[in-house]
Every structure is written in structure tokens, then in C-alpha cells.
Amino acid sequence: MAQEVRGVIAPGKNEPVRLETIVVPDPGPGEAVVQIQACGVCHTDLHYKQGGINDDFPFLLGHEAAGVVESVGEGVTDVAPGDFVILNWRAVCGQCRACLRGRPQYCFDTHNARQKMTLTDGTELTPALGIGAFADKTLVASGQCTKVDPAVSPAVAGLLGCGVMAGIGAAINTGNVGRGDTVAVIGCGGVGDAAVVGARLAGAAKIIAVDVDDRKLETARTMGATHAVNSRTTDPVEAIRELTGGFGADVVIEAVGRPETYQQAFYARDLAGTVVLVGVPTPEMKLELPLLDVFGRGGSLKSSWYGDCLPSRDFPMLVDLHQQGRIDLGAFVTETIGIDGVEGAFERMHAGDVLRSVVTL
Numbered sequence: 001m002a003q004e005v006r007g008v009i010a011p012g013k014n015e016p017v018r019l020e021t022i023v024v025p026d027p028g029p030g031e032a033v034v035q036i037q038a039c040g041v042c043h044t045d046l047h048y049k050q051g052g053i054n055d056d057f058p059f060l061l062g063h064e065a066a067g068v069v070e071s072v073g074e075g076v077t078d079v080a081p082g083d084f085v086i087l088n089w090r091a092v093c094g095q096c097r098a099c100l101r102g103r104p105q106y107c108f109d110t111h112n113a114r115q116k117m118t119l120t121d122g123t124e125l126t127p128a129l130g131i132g133a134f135a136d137k138t139l140v141a142s143g144q145c146t147k148v149d150p151a152v153s154p155a156v157a158g159l160l161g162c163g164v165m166a167g168i169g170a171a172i173n174t175g176n177v178g179r180g181d182t183v184a185v186i187g188c189g190g191v192g193d194a195a196v197v198g199a200r201l202a203g204a205a206k207i208i209a210v211d212v213d214d215r216k217l218e219t220a221r222t223m224g225a226t227h228a229v230n231s232r233t234t235d236p237v238e239a240i241r242e243l244t245g246g247f248g249a250d251v252v253i254e255a256v257g258r259p260e261t262y263q264q265a266f267y268a269r270d271l272a273g274t275v276v277l278v279g280v281p282t283p284e285m286k287l288e289l290p291l292l293d294v295f296g297r298g299g300s301l302k303s304s305w306y307g308d309c310l311p312s313r314d315f316p317m318l319v320d321l322h323q324q325g326r327i328d329l330g331a332f333v334t335e336t337i338g339i340d341g342v343e344g345a346f347e348r349m350h351a352g353d354v355l356r357s358v359v360t361l
């Protein structure tokens with residue numbers, strides 16, 4: 001029997017989100033219904049609402065979530081009802097070229113639920129990142145459920161499902177930050193601060209936080225940044241060079257998603273250094289760089305989707321490190337809110353008042 005539960009919908013471009021009754025089908029083959037316990041508000045949800053990702057409205061928002069598996073469909077053996085899971089947007093197929101080459105973190109054909117969740121009038125919903133978890137329950141592919149230690153708080157665990165994983169992974173997986181490296185992070189929201197945490201975990205010698213908001217810089221320091229630069233008042237490229245003996249940083253992580261901050265990242269790295277783009281640009285953005293500089297400065301220009309994570313490898317590890325006190329993911333949870341508080345949380349995110357608001361259910 002399909003179930004009717006509450007869900008947060010983005011009905012159309014730039015329209016306020018609405019709490020609606022949604023219909024969640026019973027899980028079919030390879031699917032699972034998960035009872036959501038917590039779901040963080042990520043900037044990507046706001047991008048969806050603003051039409052910056054695509055036009056497949058209405059969206060069922062929310063994708064940084066943890067909860068308990070309620071039921072599973074035919075043939076599901078990897079998770080069972082009662083399991084505490086983090087939802088992921090990289091349920092790898094195991095069969096595409098990337099998977100077959102042993103690089104499942106680049107899987108080109110990740111799984112989502114086949115059936116659609118709908119409004120009560122039958123309108124099909126597009127779940128954000130194939131998840132849709134600002135809802136009491138959601139339907140996903142079973143591979144989107146990653147079991148972790150149930151002792152961790154759901155609000156903390158959920159954040160690993162997107163932004164925190166994207167940031168930590170941008171540093172440790174994509175940027176391959178190593179002991180003694182100098183690292184700069186441009187944009188210190190939830191994702192950028194997670195990159196700071198990742199850089200620290202990897203043993204970076206210097207971690208330079210860059211933001212336009214002093215409050216964000218202060219938080220970045222508590223997360224492990226050793227230096228802070230307000231790029232509203234100080235040229236960040238010069239400041240980063242100065243702080244790195246005139247060279248530039250070994251790894252610069254861009255966590256804003258704008259051409260001008262990408263350009264800063266490009267010039268703030270040392271020769272042969274690495275730029276990691278984790279911020280998500282919008283379709284109309286363009287970048288212009290002298291090709292000679294791209295060539296002459298060497299190194300690598302990478303983008304990082306989901307921190308190049310493999311959920312089955314990375315989520316349980318990061319939960320364990322958190323439980324042992326070696327990273328503090330609790331620091332990312334600025335506030336917990338009700339399911340009717342998402343629009344307000346977007347405003348506070350936009351105003352820079354929060355790192356993460358987390359809907360708890």
C-alpha cells in the first residue's frame with residue numbers, strides 16, 4: 001500500500017517551497033522506503049528551487065539525510081528493515097566502464113528508485129539528487145542506503161550524505177591533500193568548512209580560509225583553519241601567496257561555484273598545484289582564462305562531485321572518526337528545525353547566518 005506523508009516541494013522557479021502531502025509507493029524490486037530522521041539544508045536545494053539545476057519542477061527537496069529502513073522490495077539483500085542508514089546519491093551500478101575499471105567513484109550510471117513519488121493528484125515529483133528527504137519517508141534505490149553505526153546522531157550522520165562528504169572528499173580524495181601541504185579553501189559554508197576539516201585530517205601544514213563574511217571565517221578557524229582572509233577587503237590571491245612564502249597553495253579548493261572565485265583559486269595555487277572545484281556553477285556562467293596560463297602553470301584542474309566518495313567506503317569511516325572524537329561533525333549543525341522551516345532556513349543560509357540547518361523528524 002502506497003503511503004501518504006508530508007514532503008517539502010519546490011513547485012516552480014523561485015516560488016516559495018510548500019509542505020504538501022506526497023504519495024510514497026511501496027518499494028519495488030531493488031528499492032527501499034526509508035523513514036527519515038534528519039535532513040540537512042544544502043545550498044544545492046536552493047539551486048533546485050531557483051531553477052539553477054534543471055527545470056523538472058516540482059522537486060521534492062532535501063538530500064542530506066539519515067534514517068531507518070522501513071521496508072525493502074524484492075531482491076534487496078544489502079539492507080533490511082530496521083537498519084540505520086545514510087542516504088547517498090552515488091549508488092554505483094557495478095557495470096559501467098568506470099565501475100568495471102575499478103573506479104566506482106566515477107560511476108556514470110548510478111541508481112535511483114524506478115518508481116516515482118507523486119502529489120495526491122498524481123503529479124510526478126523529481127526528488128533532489130534522486131533522494132527527496134525533506135519528507136517523513138522517501139523511496140530510493142536500496143544501493144542509496146549506506147549502513148553506519150546507529151550510535152551516531154542522525155542530524156550529524158545525514159550531513160555526510162552530501163555537503164560534508166563533498167567538502168571532506170574534495171580535500172582528501174580529489175585534492176589528495178597530504179602531510180605538510182598548504183591548502184586554501186575559498187568559500188567557507190558547510191562544504192568549504194568540511195574541506196577545512198578534511199585538509200586538517202590529511203595533515204595539511206597550513207589551511208587558509210577565504211570568505212566574504214567574517215562570521216564564516218571565525219567558524220572556519222574553529223574547524224581547523226590556521227589563517228583567514230576576508231576577500232571583500234583583501235585580495236585573496238596576494239594574501240594566499242604571502243602566507244605561503246610567495247608561492248601559492250599546493251591545493252586550492254573552490255567551494256562557492258562562481259567564475260571570479262574560480263579565477264582566484266586558479267591564481268592562488270603554486271605552480272604545478274591543484275585546483276579543486278566543488279562549488280556548483282549555474283548554466284549561464286562562463287570562465288575566461290589565458291590559455292598560456294593554463295598551460296604554463298601546470299598542475300591539475302579538477303572538479304569534485306560528491307568528494308569523489310565511495311559511500312560504502314567513506315561514510316562508515318567518517319562516522320567512526322567522528323564517534324572517536326577525531327573529527328567534530330557536530331560543529332556543522334547550527335540549528336535543528338521542523339519540516340515546515342525549510343524556507344526560513346534558505347533565508348538564513350542566504351544571509352550567511354548558518355552553516356547547516358537540519359530538519360529533524
Ligand SMILES: NC(=O)c1ccc[n+]([C@@H]2O[C@H](COP(=O)([O-])OP(=O)(O)OC[C@H]3O[C@@H](n4cnc5c(N)ncnc54)[C@H](O)[C@@H]3O)[C@@H](O)[C@H]2O)c1
Nearest residue numbers: 043044166187188189190191211212257278279280305306
Ligand atoms: N560538488 C559537490 O558534490 C557539491 C555538494 C554539495 C554542495 N555543493 C556546492 O558547494 C557550494 C557551497 O555549498 P554550501 O552548502 O557550503 O553553501 P553555503 O551558502 O553554506 O556557503 C557558501 C559560502 O561562500 C561564501 N561566499 C559567497 N560568495 C563568495 C565570494 N565571492 N568569495 C568568497 N566566499 C564567498 C559565503 O559567505 C558562504 O560562506 C554550492 O555551490 C553547492 O551547490 C557541491
Ligand SMILES: [Zn+2]
Nearest residue numbers: 093096099107
Ligand atoms: Zn557504474
Ligand SMILES: [Zn+2]
Nearest residue numbers: 042044162163
Ligand atoms: Zn547537497
